[in-house]
Amino acid sequence: MHEAATTPVHYLWLIPLFPALGVVFNAFIGPRLGKSAISVVAPAAVGAAFLTGCYAFSTLLQLPPGSALVQQVYPWITAGTLQVDVAFRIDALSAVMVLIVSGVGFLIHVYSVGYMAHDPSFARYFTYLNLFTLAMLTLVLADNLPLLFVGWEGVGLCSYLLIGFWYTVDANADAGKKAFIVNRIGDAGFLLGLFLLFWNLGSGAHSLSFGEISEHAKTIPSGTLTAIALLFFVGATGKSAQLPLYVWLPDAMAGPTPVSALIHAATMVTAGVYMIARLHVLYLLAPSALTVVATIGALTALFAATIGLLQNDIKKVLAYSTVSQLGYMFLGVGVGAFGAGIFHLMTHAFFKGLLFLGAGSVIHGMGGEQDMQKMGGLRHHMPITFWTFVFATIAITGIPGFAGFFSKDEILAQAFGSPHGSPWLWAIGFVAAGLTSFYMYRLLFLTFFGDCRADDRTRHHLHESPLTMTLPLMVLAVLSALGGYIHLPAFLEPVFGHEAGHIEATTEHLLMAASVAVALAGLGLAYLFYMVQPGLPMVLAYKAAGLYNLIYNKYWVDELYDALFVHPTVVVSTWLWRIFDVGVIDALVNGTAETVAANSGLWRRLQTGNLQQYAVSMLLGAVAILGYLAWR
Amino acid sequence: MTAVPISWYLILGAVLFTIGTLGVLIRRNVIVIFLSIEVMLNAVNLVFVSLSRHLHSMDGQVIVFFVMTVAAAEAAVGLAIIITVFRNRQTVNVDELNLLRW
Numbered sequence: 067m068h069e070a071a072t073t074p075v076h077y078l079w080l081i082p083l084f085p086a087l088g089v090v091f092n093a094f095i096g097p098r099l100g101k102s103a104i105s106v107v108a109p110a111a112v113g114a115a116f117l118t119g120c121y122a123f124s125t126l127l128q129l130p131p132g133s134a135l136v137q138q139v140y141p142w143i144t145a146g147t148l149q150v151d152v153a154f155r156i157d158a159l160s161a162v163m164v165l166i167v168s169g170v171g172f173l174i175h176v177y178s179v180g181y182m183a184h185d186p187s188f189a190r191y192f193t194y195l196n197l198f199t200l201a202m203l204t205l206v207l208a209d210n211l212p213l214l215f216v217g218w219e220g221v222g223l224c225s226y227l228l229i230g231f232w233y234t235v236d237a238n239a240d241a242g243k244k245a246f247i248v249n250r251i252g253d254a255g256f257l258l259g260l261f262l263l264f265w266n267l268g269s270g271a272h273s274l275s276f277g278e279i280s281e282h283a284k285t286i287p288s289g290t291l292t293a294i295a296l297l298f299f300v301g302a303t304g305k306s307a308q309l310p311l312y313v314w315l316p317d318a319m320a321g322p323t324p325v326s327a328l329i330h331a332a333t334m335v336t337a338g339v340y341m342i343a344r345l346h347v348l349y350l351l352a353p354s355a356l357t358v359v360a361t362i363g364a365l366t367a368l369f370a371a372t373i374g375l376l377q378n379d380i381k382k383v384l385a386y387s388t389v390s391q392l393g394y395m396f397l398g399v400g401v402g403a404f405g406a407g408i409f410h411l412m413t414h415a416f417f418k419g420l421l422f423l424g425a426g427s428v429i430h431g432m433g434g435e436q437d438m439q440k441m442g443g444l445r446h447h448m449p450i451t452f453w454t455f456v457f458a459t460i461a462i463t464g465i466p467g468f469a470g471f472f473s474k475d476e477i478l479a480q481a482f483g484s485p486h487g488s489p490w491l492w493a494i495g496f497v498a499a500g501l502t503s504f505y506m507y508r509l510l511f512l513t514f515f516g517d518c519r520a521d522d523r524t525r526h527h528l529h530e531s532p533l534t535m536t537l538p539l540m541v542l543a544v545l546s547a548l549g550g551y552i553h554l555p556a557f558l559e560p561v562f563g564h565e566a567g568h569i570e571a572t573t574e575h576l577l578m579a580a581s582v583a584v585a586l587a588g589l590g591l592a593y594l595f596y597m598v599q600p601g602l603p604m605v606l607a608y609k610a611a612g613l614y615n616l617i618y619n620k621y622w623v624d625e626l627y628d629a630l631f632v633h634p635t636v637v638v639s640t641w642l643w644r645i646f647d648v649g650v651i652d653a654l655v656n657g658t659a660e661t662v663a664a665n666s667g668l669w670r671r672l673q674t675g676n677l678q679q680y681a682v683s684m685l686l687g688a689v690a691i692l693g694y695l696a697w698r
Numbered sequence: 699m700t701a702v703p704i705s706w707y708l709i710l711g712a713v714l715f716t717i718g719t720l721g722v723l724i725r726r727n728v729i730v731i732f733l734s735i736e737v738m739l740n741a742v743n744l745v746f747v748s749l750s751r752h753l754h755s756m757d758g759q760v761i762v763f764f765v766m767t768v769a770a771a772e773a774a775v776g777l778a779i780i781i782t783v784f785r786n787r788q789t790v791n792v793d794e795l796n797l798l799r800w
Contacts (some may be wrong), residue, residue, distance in 0.1 A: 675799025677792045678723055685719065 071133050072277075078122060078137040078154035081164060082203045084114040088196035096189040108192035109175035112199050116168035123161045132560035133157070136209060143212070148264070149271045155209035159561045162408060162554065163206035163340055166415045170332045171199050173538035177423050178324040180534035181430060191231065191322070198224035202333050206340060210275040211260055214341065218256065218305065221334045222249045228329060229321040241320035248314040252304015259297030266290050280347040288352065295348050295355035299362075302338025308396060309366045312389045313624055319381040323426030326381060331388045331422050332415035339395040339411050343404045346562055350402065356486050360400025364481070364494040367393030369621075371501035375508070376618045379436045380425045383509050387462070388418055390498060394477055397495055401487035403480035404562040405555030410473035416549045417461035417470055420542035424455040427531040427539065428513060433524055438509065443518035447528040450536045452514050454543035459510050461546040463503040464585045471582075472550030474499065479577050483569035492577070499581050503588025511596040707748035714741035728780050728790040732773075739769050 088111030096104040122135055129135075134157035143150040156164065175195060182191050201220025208214040222245075230242025263279070264272060266286045272278060283291065302308065307315035318330045329335070342349060342359065349356050370389035377383045391414050398407030429436055431448055445452040461468040464475065478499070482492035518525055530536065569577075595603050607614040616622075714737055721734025743762045750758030784790050 673799050675796030677795065681722055685723070 071130070072136045072155075073129060073133060075122070075125070075135045075137055077118065078135065078156060078207060079139050081115045081118045081122070081154075081168070081207060082200050084111045084118070085196045085200040085203065087111060089193055089200060092189050092193040092196055096192070101183070101188050104189055104192050105179040108196055109172060109179065111196055112168055112172045112175050115199065115203060116165070116172050119161070119164040119168050122156045123165060126156055126158070126161055131158075147269070147271050149273050150210055150212045151273060151275075152213060153209035153273075153275065154207040155276070156207065157561055158558050159340075159343060159408065160206050162412060162558070164203060166412055167202045167206060167333050168199065170415050170419050170542075171202070171328060173541055174324050174328040174332070174419065174423065177327075177426070177535050177538040178322075180532045181324050181426055182322065183532075185322075187231070191228075194224055194227045194231070195325070195328070198228070198329060198334070202337075205337055209277075210273055211263070211279070212274055214344070215256065215260065218301075218337060218341075219253065221329070221337060222246065222253070222305070225249075225318065225329050225334055228325040229318045231321050231325065235320075238320040241314075241317040245314040245318050248311050249304045252301045252311055255297045255300025255304070257301075259294050259301065262290065262297060263294050266294070276344060279345070283347050283351055286351075291348060292352040292355045295345075295352040296358060298341065298345060298348075299338075299355065299359055302342055302359075302396070303362065304338075305341075306335050306338030306392050306396070307389050308338070308362050308392065309369060312366060312370065313627060315389055316382055316385040316620075319379070319385050323381065323422060323429060326385070327419045327422030327426065330385070332419040335388065335392055336395065336411045336415070339392065339399060339407055342396070342399045343408055343562070346399070346404045349399075353486065356400055356402060358400075360397050360481070360486065360491055363393045363396025363398075363400050364491045364498075365393070366390065367397060367498040368494050368501070369393075371498045371505065372617055373620050374505040375501060376614070377505075378438050380428065380438050380441070380509065380513060381422070381436055383438075383505060384418070384421050384425055387421075387502065387505065390502060391418065391462070393498070394474060394495065397481055397491060398477040401477075401481050401484040401491065403477060403484055403555070405558040406473065406476040406480050408558060409554035410470075410477055412552075412554060413461065413469035413473040413546070413549045416542055416545040417458040417468075420454060420458040420539060420546055421462065423535070423539055423542065424451050424458060427451040427535055430531055430535070431528050432520065433527050435520065435524060438512040440519050440521075440524075441513045442516040442520075443514070444528070445514040447518075448530045450530060450539060454536075454539040455510065455514065457543040457546050459506050461549075463506050463588065464499055464581055466578075466582055467547075467550075469546050469549035472553075475578055475581055476555060478581055479569050479574050482577055483573065496581060496584060500584035500588045503585040504592050507589045507592035508596055511592060515597060516600070704748060704752045708745060711741045711745040711748070714738075714744065726791045726793055728783070728792055728795075731792065732776055732780070736769060736773075739765055 088108055091107050091111075092104055096107065126133065126135060134155055136156075137154045139152040139154065141149065142152045175192075178191065178195065182188055185191060198221060201217050201224055203217070205214055205217025205221060208217060226242045226246040229245050230239045233239045233242070260274075263286075264274060267274075267279075267282050268285060286294070304311045315330060315335065319326055321330070349359070367390045370386045370393060374383050374386035374390060377386060391410070395407045395410050395414070398404070398410055427448065428441065428444060428451060431444070431451070432441065435441070457468070461470040464471045478492055478495050481487040481495055482489060518528075520528070619625075718734045718736075718738030718741060721737065722731050725731055725734065743765055746758040746762045746765075750756065750762075780790055783795065787795065789795070
């Protein structure tokens with residue numbers, strides 16, 4: 067496993083260097099050269115990182131399985147027993163992540179050139195996007211936890227910047243802040259986990275590299291290990307939008323749509339899954355933490371899927387879908403099927419990236435409209451967007467042959483059969499799969515089928531997007547269709563060890579048949595509700611008004627958090643401000659100043675400006691001193 | 699010829715010093731104040747010289763030279779300042795020169 071050979075190389079630092087150069091260019095030179103220069107440089111920077119990643123990947127493939135390429139760039143922190151290097155590592159896991167991040171990232175950069183063409187802040191947008199790529203590549207390439215944390219915070223920053231990209235609208239700025247603050251909660255957990263881990267590593271110098279952590283993990287008492295694993299998972303729930311910290315992700319849709327695709331679907335939000343897979347040795351030694359991960363993952367998958375059923379904003383549906391699919395990934399890693407989790411991460415990056423880009427293309431064509439109730443019939447107007455969207459929908463709903471089927475099926479099978487899994491976890495995932503299928507086909511039917519419900523002006527404006535936008539769609543459509551045939555779990559086996567569960571072939575086929583059936587059932591139901599009898603959903607909403615309102619209002623979770631955390635914080639802060647800050651601290655400071663001023667007002671009258679009065683004082687002073695000396 | 703007792707010199711010095719001090723405190727004209735300061739300095743000089751002779755020590759006389767030098771320098775600088783002040787304010791009365799206050 068980790069003890070396997072590491073090969074030192076010298077070019078890994080180039081992978082994050084290219085986007086870094088892109089950042090510098092876009093921030094300082096780009097605005098002067100204009101959009102055409104930025105349109106070339108920004109995607110090219112990511113493309114260069116992708117090609118370097120491919121080169122590293124091909125080098126890795128020639129080495130025996132389980133090898134890793136490592137580059138120690140320079141010693142970063144040397145303080146006492148803490149000796150952390152800036153060091154990069156490419157093994158099977160990070161190679162896959164690097165290729166996903168830079169590959170999908172490249173496509174989305176290309177797409178953004180078209181999508182953002184009319185935006186006045188073109189240069190700022192690509193600066194942020196390149197900066198994000200830099201941070202995300204640092205995150206996945208890092209050979210130790212502190213460096214991973216740098217990337218982790220970097221992507222959080224870029225997420226904040228890009229959610230609030232159109233900051234002149236208050237709601238967007240608020241969404242950015244919400245994302246940042248909710249992520250802070252998770253990051254606090256991550257940091258505490260890091261401290262606790264370092265504290266328990268024992269005597270001697272520590273680099274906190276993943277190899278070292280894996281070696282030392284066995285010496286840590288299991289209770290502490292569980293605490294460490296859970297704290298890291300708190301970090302993961304923040305970054306990867308799991309219960310109970312998922313609330314920021316739906317609001318994050320305030321950002322430009324390519325950002326939603328890149329950061330809030332394909333890459334950043336999967337960082338938590340990657341981190342847990344990276345620390346799989348810790349988690350395997352703490353089975354109860356693993357159970358928590360799986361349970362939270364499964365519950366999130368179900369919970370978010372139900373909310374997705376009733377959303378009308380096309381991006382909100384996809385956002386809840388992302389939360390739900392991330393839940394699947396955590397279910398996967400939580401039952402010890404790390405390879406399956408990463409496999410789903412990859413296929414999800416393809417099809418969810420595609421779904422968001424497709425939605426962006428729709429929004430672009432509709433002149434900014436995001437409400438599905440005002441769409442419909444778009445398949446005639448935007449054929450390329452439509453067909454690629456169909457591919458992605460088929461992929462996410464798990465219809466056999468497409469990417470999502472393979473990875474989701476792998477996770478569900480492991481949830482059922484792995485020693486860490488249970489039929490309950492499988493059942494939750496199974497129901498969520500049905501819901502996923504329903505809401506995705508609902509989205510597809512509402513958007514692309516039926517009659518166009520847009521107003522005349524929008525309808526005249528309707529157009530297919532330019533080639534820079536449709537080309538990435540087509541590439542991702544191919545990947546969504548064929549991505550499942552890359553059998554990632556087998557490739558990752560040298561990293562994670564053999565997947566835990568062995569499932570009998572008949573059981574596996576039964577499970578497979580069941581998930582296909584539930585996906586088709588979702589399709590059928592969506593077809594019935596939105597194509598055959600469009601009045602039916604309304605009738606049902608009336609019949610089960612309570613349930614409908616509960617789900618339509620997203621279980622009132624935001625309101626609950628408002629009442630539980632935000633409102634008390636505001637009340638206490640206001641009290642501290644009005645009473646304590648103004649009444650005590652300011653009063654102390656001002657009181658001191660006022661006392662001094664009053665005193666000075668009294669004493670300054672001595673300074674009359676009359677020379678002879680001063681002379682008298684001097685004389686009296688001299689006499690007093692002499693008198694004192696004489697009488698002493 | 700009988701020597702004048704030392705106390706006479708000291709009393710004369712004290713009287714001169716007091717006259718000078720009163721002049722500084724009472725007179726309004728800067729030039730007169732200036733003269734009064736000279737009187738105070740010379741009263742001190744007188745005491746120094748007398749005690750120097752009385753104690754058979756040259757230290758007092760050395761200091762007198764210092765005082766005279768300083769007084770000469772002071773006269774030069776002081777008079778220059780007074781002239782400048784007069785040019786600006788058309789007065790050398792100290793109670794009218796009271797801008798430097800609160």
